[in-house]
Amino acid sequence: MTKVSPPDVARINDLVSVVQDLTDQIEPQLIEIRRDIHAHPETGFDVTRTADVVAQELERLGIEHQTGVGRTGVVGFIKGGRPGKTLVIRADMDALPIEEQTGLPFASVYDGKMHACGHDLHTATLIGIGSVLKTIAPHLAGNVKLMFQPAEETQESGARAMIADGILDGVDLALGFHNHPDEPTGTFSFVEGIANGSSDEFEITVHAQSGHAARPHHAVDPIVATAQLVLQLQTIVSREVDPMHTAVLTVGAIHGGNTHNIIPDSVMIMGTVRCQDPGTRDVIEAAVRRICAGLEASMRVKAEVNYVRGVPSMVSDPFLIEATTAAIHERYGDVMFKRQASLGSEDFALVAEKVPSFQLGIGASQEGRHDKLHNSDYQPDERCIANGVVALSLTAARILS
Incomplete structure (x- = not known):
C-alpha cells in the first residue's frame, strides 16, 4: 500500500473530513488486500503468509513493526506527537477449517480452509487504521499498537501467546472489532457489561x-x-x-x-x-x-x-463505549445500537482481563442476503472495511487527543 499525503495543519481541526478523505484514498487497496488474504486462508498459528502480507504493508507505510510476537503475530507501533496513553487496536488473522462454497473469483485456493468469520476483513481494516493513524500521528497525544493476532479460532489462544510476549506492556486501553453479517452495512453495535461467554x-x-x-x-x-x-x-x-x-x-x-x-x-x-x-x-x-x-x-x-x-467472558469498558459512540455519531449520525450479549467466545477477552477494553460490532450484511458467520457461503459487504477504518481511526484520535 502506498502512503497517503499528510493533511494540512489547518484541516486537522476538521478531523472527520481528514479521516474520511484518507480512508477514501486507500479503500480500493484495502479491498485488494482483503481479497488476496481471502484467497489464501491460513488457520491457527499457521498464518505466516498473512503475517508477511501485514509486515510488508506496514513497511510500505513506514510503520515500525515487530514480527513473531505470540509465534506468528505482528505488532505495529505508531508514536504520537505528544505524550499520552497507549492504545492497542486488535485484529485477528486466522481462518477456519471449512470448504468454501461461495464461487467468488477470489475464493480460497486451499482445500478445506476459508475465511468464513471475516478475519480477512479485520486484517485489511487494521492495516487501513494504521495508515490513517500514521498519517495523523503528529497530532496525537499518545501511542498506538496495532495487534495482528493469530489463532483466535482455536483453544490455544493467539491472544494469550501475544500477551505472554509483552503486547500489553505499557498499554492503557484496547479496542477490538468484529464484522456482523446480520447487521446492516453502515451501522455499528455494542454490548454493555458482559458481552459474551x-x-x-x-x-x-x-x-x-x-x-x-x-x-x-x-x-x-x-x-x-x-x-x-x-x-x-x-x-x-x-x-x-x-x-x-x-x-x-x-x-x-x-x-x-x-x-x-x-x-x-x-x-x-x-x-x-x-x-x-x-x-x-x-x-x-x-x-x-x-x-x-x-x-x-x-x-x-x-x-x-x-x-x-478456555477464555473468560469479555466485559465492555463504559468509557470506551462512550468514546466510540461519540466518534461514530460525529461522522455517521445515529447508527450505533445496543446488541444483546451472546455465549459466543472471543479471546480478546484475555486482553480485556488486563486493560479496559471494548469490541465494536461493524455491520456487514449485503442487501438480499442473510449470511451467518462460520458458514461456507459467507459473503460480507466489503464496504464494512472502510466503515471500520473511519470509525476506529476517529475513536483512537479522540481518545488520544
Whole structure:
C-alpha cells in the first residue's frame, strides 16, 4: 500500500473530513488486500503468509513493526506527537477449517480452509487504521499498537501467546472489532457489561471391558454408560445452575465402537461449556467431575476427564463505549445500537482481563442476503472495511487527543 499525503495543519481541526478523505484514498487497496488474504486462508498459528502480507504493508507505510510476537503475530507501533496513553487496536488473522462454497473469483485456493468469520476483513481494516493513524500521528497525544493476532479460532489462544510476549506492556486501553453479517452495512453495535461467554472444553473417555454383543454379562458396556453420562450432563444447567445465570453445556461428538456385534473397550465424548458468571463456571466443572465419579461407581467403568478452561467472558469498558459512540455519531449520525450479549467466545477477552477494553460490532450484511458467520457461503459487504477504518481511526484520535 502506498502512503497517503499528510493533511494540512489547518484541516486537522476538521478531523472527520481528514479521516474520511484518507480512508477514501486507500479503500480500493484495502479491498485488494482483503481479497488476496481471502484467497489464501491460513488457520491457527499457521498464518505466516498473512503475517508477511501485514509486515510488508506496514513497511510500505513506514510503520515500525515487530514480527513473531505470540509465534506468528505482528505488532505495529505508531508514536504520537505528544505524550499520552497507549492504545492497542486488535485484529485477528486466522481462518477456519471449512470448504468454501461461495464461487467468488477470489475464493480460497486451499482445500478445506476459508475465511468464513471475516478475519480477512479485520486484517485489511487494521492495516487501513494504521495508515490513517500514521498519517495523523503528529497530532496525537499518545501511542498506538496495532495487534495482528493469530489463532483466535482455536483453544490455544493467539491472544494469550501475544500477551505472554509483552503486547500489553505499557498499554492503557484496547479496542477490538468484529464484522456482523446480520447487521446492516453502515451501522455499528455494542454490548454493555458482559458481552459474551466464557468457553471451556471437555473430553471424557469412558473405559470399560470389551466383549461379544450376545454375551454382555461377560463385558462392561461403555456405550450404555456413556448414554447415561450424556443425559446426566444435561441436568447440570437445568438443575444445578442458578436460572438467572445464562449457561449452556453441549455434547458435540461421540466416538465409540466399530461394528454391530462387539461391545467396545471405550467411548469418548467431546463438548463445550459456555457461561457468563465465573461462579457458574466453577459449578459446572465441579458437577461434570462429580457425575463422572458417580458413573464409575454405578456402572463399573473408568471415566477419564480432560476439562480445559478456555477464555473468560469479555466485559465492555463504559468509557470506551462512550468514546466510540461519540466518534461514530460525529461522522455517521445515529447508527450505533445496543446488541444483546451472546455465549459466543472471543479471546480478546484475555486482553480485556488486563486493560479496559471494548469490541465494536461493524455491520456487514449485503442487501438480499442473510449470511451467518462460520458458514461456507459467507459473503460480507466489503464496504464494512472502510466503515471500520473511519470509525476506529476517529475513536483512537479522540481518545488520544
